[in-house]
Amino acid sequence: MSFADLPPRAHPHTPPRNAALPAFCTPRVLLITLLLGLGVALLLAIAPGVAEDRWVRLGTTAWFVAWVVLITTGVLCGLQKPLCRLSLPWLLGGVMSILLAATGLISVLAYQSLTQLGWNPFESQTEFLLHNQAIALVVGGMGIWIFSLHWSKTRRVTAQTKAELDALHARIRPHFLFNSLNTVAALIETDPKAAEAAVLDLASVFRAALHAGDVSTLSDEIALSQRYLALEQWRLGERLVVAWVLPITPLPPIAMPILSLQPLMENAVRYAAERSPTPCTIRIECVLGKSAVSLLIENPLIDAAKLPVAGGNGISLQNIRDRLTLMFGDRASLRAGEIEGQYRVKLVLPLDGHGGVA
DSSP, rough: OOOTTTTOOOOOOOOOTTTTTTTTHHHHHHHHHHHHHHHHHHHHHTTTTTSOOOHHHHHHHHHHHHHHHHHHHHHHHTTTTHHSSSSSSHHHHHHHHHHHHHHHHHHHHHHHHHTTTTTOOSHHHHHHHHHHHHHHHHHHHHHHHHHHHHHHHHHHHHHHHHHHHHHHHHHHHHHHHHHHHHHHHHHHHHOOHHHHHHEEEEEEEHHHHHOOOOOOEEHHHHHHHHHHHHHHHHHGGGGEEEEEEEOOSOOOEEEEESSSSSHHHHHHIIITTTTTOOOEEEEEEEEEEEEEEEEEEEEOOOOOGGSSSSSSSSOOOHHHHHHHHHHHHGGGGEEEEETTOOOOOOOEEEEETTOOOO
16 A cells, blocks of 8 residues: 555644743642742741731731732733743843732732721831832842743753754654665565555655654654555565554644654564564554543564663654653653553643644
């Protein structure tokens, strides 16, 4: 079966995102921000020169800071898309403005509420507002300075990782080409027509791989893997059985790093089908969930001591994890291990973002 007639790969485009802006809508970021705010409240409560009861001051200050954090984080979450389009100076200025506005709003409401409950203020509402604004300005400035240092380090790490991934791309393609050429060379003597079909499949694979950028889609990666396994079936014959279990509905246009699936298929062929004395079945199943799509790759466990790891000619699973982390952060995962005599690789991709659906 030839896949040469499949159309060329699409060139998905992912809108640029300001890497300096964290995902404020995640529970992890909200929890960290609240803990930092409570730390500031504790410092204000134990500061020397406080006349009132420190526990009362800690409670009221923590209540005040918590509301400022929640409002600031909520506004940043709601405005995340437009903020992503700003340059770094405008972004930091916008974050500071939102923090000061939230502090001013809570200051006015807190002053009026506490005075109605019998609190005897030592300063006027204007002084109370300016006092809190000054604290927010200092704390926010320190936070932005620390954040700028962290962002600068992140940019350096990202650039280094990108260079490593470029080197990985340069290594994957020749390795794949050499294996495929060996397949074609073996078919020329035994079955010239099969060799011709294999050459067409090989041309289709490299037309897809070489004309795409660093980003592909899940459907394109599956099509590329089908072409690759077709080439391996020409080489291994009855020793390789491929079972695809794909959804009936069209796959969502999830963007993912190019050549993320084909190395997993290559590992399954190399560590199972090539070593098995009997026909070996590689099963690939794609499962669509509400928030993620999972791809399961299973093959018989032939030799547990020679599984795909770093080193040798096999593609390291950790390299693929690094590529997924660079694109998705901790929202994507790649796990591998033995389950009931089968070696299973499970790839999970999020549906929210990078071209996915909500």
